[in-house]
Amino acid sequence: MSIDFEIPAEAKAIREKVRKFVHDECIPAEKELDTKPLPEVLGPLRKKARAQGLWCPFVPKEYGGMGLGPLANALVQMELGESMLGALALNTQGPDDASMMTILAHGTEYQKEKFLKPLLNGEKRICFSMTEKAAGADATGMQTTAVKDGNENYILNGEKWFSSSASVADLALVMAKTDPNAPRHKQYSTFIVELPNPGYKIKRNVANMAIEGPHDDVIHGGHSEIEIRDLKVPADNLLGGEGNGFNMGQHRLAYGRLRHGMHNVAKAQRALDMAVAHVTKRSTFGQLLADRQAVQFMLADCASELYIGRLMLLHIAYKAEKGLDIRQENSIAKIFHAHMVHKVIDTAIQLHGALGFSQDTPLAKWYTQVRSQRLVDGPDEVHKWKIGKNVIKAFREHGTTASAAGGDLL
Template sequence: MKAFVRDRVVPFEKDKRWTDHGPTDDLRRELNALAREAGVFAPHAPEEYGGQHLSHIGRAAVFTAAGYSMLGPVALHCAAPDEGNIHLLDVVARADQRERYLRPLATGTVRSCFCMTEPAPGAGSDPSLLQTTARRDGNDWVIDGEKWLITGAEGAAFAIIMAKAHGDGTESAATMFLADMSDPAIRIERTLDTIDSSFVGGHAVVRFDGLRVPAGAVLGEVGQGFRYAQVRLAPARLTHCMRWLGSAIRAQEIATEFARRRTAFGRPIGEHEGVSFMLADNAMDIHLAQLTIWHTASVLDRGDRASSESSMAKVICSEAIARVADRSLQILGGLGTTRDTIVERFYRDIRAFRIYDGPSEVHRWAIGRRILTHGGN
């Protein structure tokens, strides 16, 4: 995996098809073809669809290697949101839904999106503020609402939509629905200009105006949406950590090589303590993030929910990796502010990592609450 990403994927980092709104689908398909040719495509996918169904520990090794380039997860088809949606559908979807949605997604034929986050006053860090509604009408559900920061919506074949279900014996019960993005009742209002640029399709504002879906479009059971969200989110937080750790390792390598050859005041800058200490701190943050990922992966692999562990991993890794990116850019000096190296792009994308999948402050609050009520478990 390391060799594939270094030798086959990294050369595409200057490709014009990597836009400010993420890699294009044309670039994604070309990279996917290379990964298939190399035998490394979608290693996390279920075996019935050609994947290796790796354990969380296995994913930790492979996804970190993929993250050496921001295009690596795109090539391997293990980037968000598709990787998390593959896991969710594998756990929750019925047989017919697996065939209609999971098979084409797991094999990379299509992309998907996960429609949860809403603009204020809707659901963001607090999912209980969910505003999107699903009203029962005969044998159908009618969905209305607005979502935003929906990753990969532009060009996605289908969406997993979180909405409050009304009717069918339930009131205001969070429920997941599957819907084809080609439905005219789904409108992509705009693609947002964001600090990050590594996700295919970017991040969009999506509106549902009277979207009618059949009863069979419910993913899992009515009213169990928040429970299924945890099935998806705890592992997805960790896979973000894995991928970005690979980028931190790359940034450290670039900074180290520069510190060896760039001279100032009569010696290579790496021999000055101001720089060597930053490299040492980077190494310790990378080590800390790696151990945190391995531990949380082992907890998930033994079948535990890992709620606290995944929250701690999200905070520890997002902040440690951000420090690595910041120090690496600082070591590079003026070069670090340019796109002559990939570090500038790492720096911008990794900043967003401290916000999505739960900002650090919310995870700290959740961890603190568990400590007070359950002693931290």
């Protein structure tokens, strides 16, 4: 019996439609940002996307989305990531996307009506405030507290660090400790906070190594350091019940890691395309770069990395479609894609020579941006630690490490 890797016709059609939209609309629109404000560029893009039925790919149709499952959504995201405007045009940008999914899965009807609806309509944005300086990758080290004030409100106090998109957000998901005496993973809860709010103060956007364009502060919203002082949050804004914040946060981050991987595949593909376009036109010492074996070897390495990256994501999508555990594969893929995109962009820069090192192409900017992929949503070392523990666990339970190393592919 053969293994069938055929993509369903409907998913293939959606992928082609999104690919055309990205190449015909989003990538050309990037140049408009040099002379126009972001709303004047993004507004028409979103209008065109909605007119074509391209909106909130992962959101059920009854909530106004495309209702795509894990496989079709993966295919779509692997196209959208080619353009900085792709995900924004379809209202599927991070960190909003994962927070929308969290409210969709755990929110009350009141919360869905008041907070989720404007997010799905693209009228508002939301950030996620979990990370703290003192805790870093250890989410159970959070010190921000939430104390109930009677039955009506919670009062939050603490600090947050690297809250992405906080400076452009209208809402925030804030994690805080509600029960210090509960088991470690049940101490935390998540609250929906309406912004601006005097109790949620953005101290600064943390400067980092990434080269920023004229609209990046609006598109990405920066990475903010937050001071939380006597922040009053209505009890009705508690999301998913007390003690469930950590588990909801981990599920939320799991999708974020996959989305990063999907967009990294797309960005790497565009970088490789740019590299090949350049070497097939550029001659040195009387010979096309494309005809040189060393250059062909470099391109072969990039193609291999992209192939592995795509297969990883499609296998994870397959397991997600079946409701299977994807935690081990998710961590492996998170690490792999972060390094893969860096390698492909680095190779593209090398093949462009001084042009690649300049800012006349987007490669230099991408190079500085993708370095964050080895840190965000858990640094490489934390994921490797988890992966390694699972390898040992698999051997102890089954006498082989296969189940922790892709041995259960189907």
